[in-house]
Amino acid sequence: MRLNIPGRRYSTDSVIKVKSWKPMTMYLYQDERGRRTASKSWEAMIRLHDRVFSDDNRSVLKRLVVKFSIAGFAVHLLLVFFARTFQHQPHLLAAVGTNYLSAITTPFNFILFYEVLTLIAALPASTTRSIANQFEIVSLVFIRDAFRDIADADGPNWLLHAHQEIPLMFDMWGGLLMFLLVTVFQHVASRQVRLPRTPEITQGRKKFIAQKKVVALCLTLLLLALAAYHLTRFIIASWSAAHTGDYRNLRLSGVFYHDLFTVMIVTDVLILILSLVVSARYEMVFRNAAFVVSIILIRFSLSESRPYGAAIALLSMIFGILTLLVFNYHSRLRASESLQNAKCTDAITFDLQQPVFQSGTSPASSRPGAEITVVNWL
Numbered sequence: 001m002r003l004n005i006p007g008r009r010y011s012t013d014s015v016i017k018v019k020s021w022k023p024m025t026m027y028l029y030q031d032e033r034g035r036r037t038a039s040k041s042w043e044a045m046i047r048l049h050d051r052v053f054s055d056d057n058r059s060v061l062k063r064l065v066v067k068f069s070i071a072g073f074a075v076h077l078l079l080v081f082f083a084r085t086f087q088h089q090p091h092l093l094a095a096v097g098t099n100y101l102s103a104i105t106t107p108f109n110f111i112l113f114y115e116v117l118t119l120i121a122a123l124p125a126s127t128t129r130s131i132a133n134q135f136e137i138v139s140l141v142f143i144r145d146a147f148r149d150i151a152d153a154d155g156p157n158w159l160l161h162a163h164q165e166i167p168l169m170f171d172m173w174g175g176l177l178m179f180l181l182v183t184v185f186q187h188v189a190s191r192q193v194r195l196p197r198t199p200e201i202t203q204g205r206k207k208f209i210a211q212k213k214v215v216a217l218c219l220t221l222l223l224l225a226l227a228a229y230h231l232t233r234f235i236i237a238s239w240s241a242a243h244t245g246d247y248r249n250l251r252l253s254g255v256f257y258h259d260l261f262t263v264m265i266v267t268d269v270l271i272l273i274l275s276l277v278v279s280a281r282y283e284m285v286f287r288n289a290a291f292v293v294s295i296i297l298i299r300f301s302l303s304e305s306r307p308y309g310a311a312i313a314l315l316s317m318i319f320g321i322l323t324l325l326v327f328n329y330h331s332r333l334r335a336s337e338s339l340q341n342a343k344c345t346d347a348i349t350f351d352l353q354q355p356v357f358q359s360g361t362s363p364a365s366s367r368p369g370a371e372i373t374v375v376n377w378l
Helices: 012-052 055-085 091-096 100-121 127-152 162-189 199-244 253-277 282-303 308-353
Strands: 002-005 008-011
Touching (some): 012 199, 055 100, 100 127, 100 199, 253 282, 282 308
Antiparallel strands (some): 002 008
16 A cells, blocks of 8 residues: 655555654663663762772771770770779679680770771682681681680689680680681682683673672671671670670670671672683682682581581681692693693794795795795695
8 A cells, every 4th residue: 555645655564664663762762771870870889889998998997996996905904994893793794704814805806897898898809819818807716716715714723624725725726727727828829820811801800800899899788787786786785784694695796707707608609600701611610619618618617616616617728728729730731731722823823924835846945946845734
């Protein structure tokens, strides 16, 4: 069917096609606008991360941690002094104890919280660095517990009582061995083989770092919420202890780090998935998955009783070190194989750039009449 218009001729098919362009154009425009909005939101979160974890803010945070540690240490010492002075102690002072060494755990809690923030700040830089920081945190937890064991063993003849000495020995020597294993892990990590700087890997690395910055920003908000929740529980438990004298629920810091490593397990699994953007190589996927197993063991170690907690933590670090050693060996083998392939390719390219002769006399030969045979790679 055609429409008769003076000077022009149209068909109804053409009119229908023209009308059908408008909804499609609007759909494409809305889709493009949605992508631009998402891109702007993504860039805004990345800029927010860079401002939050800037060098100036890190310096300010470090000074605040030092001030809070000193203030907390002084307040704890003052409470211990009151507990030793008053004969009829309030229930809350009785929970503080009478040993001045127990005050050491207070600044250690602030230092540990700072180490957790340092862990989150290092998350976009390197996965291996992030795992090393988590190992450092658990080693500091065990050293802090050693001070607590000393404070609990309040008495002049505490060395004569095995039930007071054994927990201290496990925490003390376990923390020292963890310090050694963390050092070994960092040494092995420094000897990793770097990935080749191809355009695809470089672009994937930039995208991966941007994704980890967003994850670190969300993890910071979750950490602050988790800290506020446990601080509220501590205040409620302190208020209850002041009235009832039951101060068994005042030590909630272990529960906090138990929940922290639960969150870090989820984070490490997410980073394992996102790392496929950079490389889906077998050794890279296996290394990141093995790191997740190590962190799961670390979480178990914080909830187990002595001596199993320290043993599980040590085994998790040894597993991480062995994983990194095998990863480095596998990467060197692959790098050596890639280098040999590259040399072979260069040799082939060089031969292709030369004139191709069959058996006969080469015009470029310095000796007239010399017979050469060149393999034709074409």
